[in-house]
Amino acid sequence: MSSTTNANTAATPTGAPALTPTPTSALSASRTTATAARVLRQLRHDPRTIALLILIPCVMLVLLRYVFDGSPRTFDSIGASLLGIFPLITMFLVTSIATLRERTSGTLERLLAMPLGKGDLIAGYALAFGILAIIQSALATGLAVWFLGLDVTGSPWLLLLVALLDALLGTALGLFVSAFAASEFQAVQFMPAVIFPQLLLCGLFTPRSDMHPALEAISDVLPMSYAVDGMNEVLKHTDMTATFVRDALIVAGCALLVLGLGAATLRRRTA
16 A cells, blocks of 8 residues: 555544545535526525515615605715715625625534535625525616616616626625624624714715815725715716726725635634
């Protein structure tokens, strides 16, 4: 017999080799889609989560429209921005809690004991919630433009694009922060730290150029600022502008960056 052992085996007490999981480094399309299918099957049996993801942004837009019933121009000025912010917040909440639940229940540890890399798991979650984000963004955009009378100069399809990118960004942020939470309550507590500062500094309440220079500098590195800027470009211009393309690419790039960080920081179990 050879004096060396295979790198993928370990000695058992009886001397027989036992297979150990082979680490996977490259993303696999089959493993990613299998993970996404599993997540979607779980969500199908959770109607409350589906209602939160799909209906809450629409309900909030309807509420906002009639809050400003006597001032429709106000709804036009902030409705598009909130069309992107609402999906981001709901996807952040649901994704962070769902991922944390996988870890605390031991499901994540069992999955990662299989030939399933962290990148496959994160990409699978992003794909599953991305499908829901498409449905969510399409419903919210259609409701705002064709039923609530949101007046936009540009194409509603561009609004849909930014809303979708915002929802994907919320998914990425939720996956990332779930690695640092020990309970679902702690996952919710990350919202004031991650979402609220961006909400205050994104230019929704006042133009970013009117802020204190220090706050304006901080807002320049927050992805939600570019999501709001992109929505405002659609409100003001009939065609796709270079600024809109820049803003959309920044939001998409931030989502990909945070997904990569989420894969790097993902833990098997909660300490």
